[in-house]
Amino acid sequence: MNAMQYKITLPNDYDMNIIKERIYKNGSKTDGFTDLLLKAYLVIDTKVKKQYSPLYIWQGNIGMNKFIFDGFYDNILSSFGWQKINIAIPFIINISNSIKDSRYVLEIGHNIAETDKMKKPTFSKSFDNSLGSLLLYNPDKWKYVEFHFFENKPTNQLGCSQIYQIFHISTQ
Template sequence: MNAMQYNITLPNDYDMEVIRNRVAENGMKTDGFEGLALKAYLIIEQKDRKEYAPFYLWEQTGGMNRFIFEGFYDNILTSFGWQHINIAIPLLTEISDKIKEARYVIEIEQDIKRTNSMQKPHYSLPHLECLGKTIVYNPDKWKYVEFYFVNEQPEAVECNIYEVLHISK
């Protein structure tokens, strides 16, 4: 299993309805995509920050490779230019059958600290009521990221809070 995400930072005056319409018209095209466990179409829309940041969980690398190299990712390239794709390894994943009902995703990035004895990262919000959650890590960067799929927008916390536009499964 692999995870990937690209974070497209948009100008502050960008009309986010363009992204909303894009996902409304095309989001279902990744429903049932080969090897895709989950794709969450995510945005942040704040006064001083606008971002489009789709998040993927791939069951197989074949589907991810097909998406990137067989024309599907070209839609991102032609619309937003060259983007860096963050790749990570899922460590813990719990997805309920109701994941498509999630309205928000909480993303918490953590460092994996230098040590002489590796310890598995754990959820920092273990009791949060959610429809799904995953921890992905990248040993190249020594970071891990927690994703929580929730219905209610959380109170102010030190993290990114994305609005979910669509979830393909």
């Protein structure tokens, strides 16, 4: 199982309706995509930050390889240029069908400190109103990230990295 995300930061004067329309027209194309457990089309649209950051959870590498190398990722390249794809390993996946009701994602990033004895990463907090959560880690960068999905916009009570708006969720 793999996770991947690319974060496309756009100029502050960029019309984010272009991204929202793109998702509206094309988001369903990844519904049922080979090996795709989840794709969340994530957007930040504030006065100080504009970002398109889709998040993928792949059940296997066949679908991920197909997406990257068989022409699908070429749409990102032709629209936004070369993008770094962040790869992580899913450690905890708590999702159900209700995740499709999510409209917001809270992202909380953590460093994994050098140690003599490894400890499993854990969620920093549980949320009663969360519709799903993911904990992903990357031992190449010694970081882990938790994602919490909500129907209503959460407050940034933990000093999290980001609060994203979701414009579509694709599942199996």
